[in-house]
Amino acid sequence: MGGRGGTDPGIVETDDRLVLQEVGIYTYHHPLANAAAYRDQLTDIQAAIQEAVTSGEAIAASNMFSFNNSLAKGRTMTADLSKLMLRAYNAEADICVRTIRAGNLATAVTRLNKAAVTIAKLGDMMDMHVADAYHARRIRELELTADYLMKVQQEKEAARAERERLKEERKVEQELAAQREKLDKERAHYQNVLTSIGGTDLQEKQRILDKLADLDRAIEDNDYRQTNIRAGYVYVISNQGAFGPNVVKIGMTRRLDPMDRVRELGSACVPFPFDTHALYFSDDAITLENALHNAFTGQRLNHANLRREFFFATPAQVRDVLAAHVGNLLEYTEQPDATQYLKSRSNWPAGAATGPTT
Structure with missing residues (x-):
């Protein structure tokens, strides 16, 4: 939307991003790798916004408006009113940035669009409006802010999940190591028993051999679980x-x-x-x-x-x-x-x- 434009209520919204957001799926307006990249982009767009303000390119207005038949007075009045209008617009934009959440971007953009339309109506006599390029920068700032907040949320959740995964892995490693130690001790015990029996009690000897075979299988299974992280x-x-x-x-x-x-x-x-x-x-x-x-x-x-x-x-x-x-x-x-x-x-x-x- 331009500074003097508006959204026709008769137009059906076909932006897939808005459709997805309505069902709770967030899609990035400016896909970047991580939150740090979004911070850099925000720094750049905010610098461009400041540059437009200092260079006088944020508000567009006619320089041919006259007051009391004086073109000079008209230009002075236009300059003063432009500052006032820009202050009001920027205040609204700053509120939108401060209060934005990933899920309410459309609301923030609508609010800022209405502010631009209102300023255009108030400044109609002087053909005054928020410059289209400046308004687009502030909309981009909103989009980047929403994207940044979502990326930060996702990175925090990913970090939490990774901590949980590592915690779970440590527990598994400790359990498997403790189980191997237990099995080794039990096997050593039965091996000592087997040695002490000698060849006098064949039935007991076979029982011990069967037990050792069971322990060997358990040790093999335990070692397999340690090496195969997908099991x-x-x-x-x-x-x-x-x-x-x-x-x-x-x-x-x-x-x-x-x-x-x-x-x-x-x-x-x-x-x-x-x-x-x-x-x-x-x-x-x-x-x-x-x-x-x-x-x-x-x-x-x-x-x-x-x-x-x-x-x-x-x-x-x-x-x-x-x-x-x-x-x-x-x-x-x-x-x-x-x-x-x-x-x-x-x-x-x-x-x-x-x-x-x-």
Whole structure:
């Protein structure tokens, strides 16, 4: 929009970015690599804005307006009014910049467009308006600011997720190392027993040999888990009391006991523990997890942050997709227990039980 223009209410908006934002998906107006790049761009555009102000290019106006039949007085009045109009416009622009959020960019742009239209109407006699190039710079400043705020948010979330991943990896490494130490000690113990038996008790000797074979397999499995970072458990869990009956979380963990991870999730910022529908060990749990996520990608709760692994789906729907990828599922629990949730509902205050029912 130019300084004197406006948006025709009869025109249908076809900007895909606005359509996507209406459903909660943010698209960058000026895609850049990181927040630092946006800061640099903002510094450049703000310098260009200041240059336009100091050079007198921010407000366009006729130099032929006369006052009391005096062209000089008319030009003085035009210059003074231009400063006043520019101050009002810049105040509105600065408010838009300070209050902008990634989700309200369209509102901020509309507000600034209206300010430009108002100034053009007030200055119509002098053909005065905010210069199109200056207005475009301030709109670009708004877009870059919104992009910058979103990029900062995404980088913070990525950093948090990376910290969580590293924390989880350290736990896995510690568990596997402790398990290997335990297995080594147990194997050394049975090896000593085998040595002390000699050849007198063949039945006991065979029992010890079988035990050593079991321990060797356990050590081999443990070493495999240490070297193959893609191996782990894919889990399907739900929390009916927190999210409703048709929402599941699909994730993966490399923990020796995957229920440790499930219990952690149930103790973090949710009122009830999670119910487990499936725990499936896979040599390539990462690929399997991604396949399940892709199958339900259109049913995500959070389309802005794909690290949030919650989906609008029933456990039965996930079971069918999982079975299609891995074949027969030996264990899968359809119905959640939701024990604490069901026990709690009867004690909730009147009118509070607005959540899902079973």
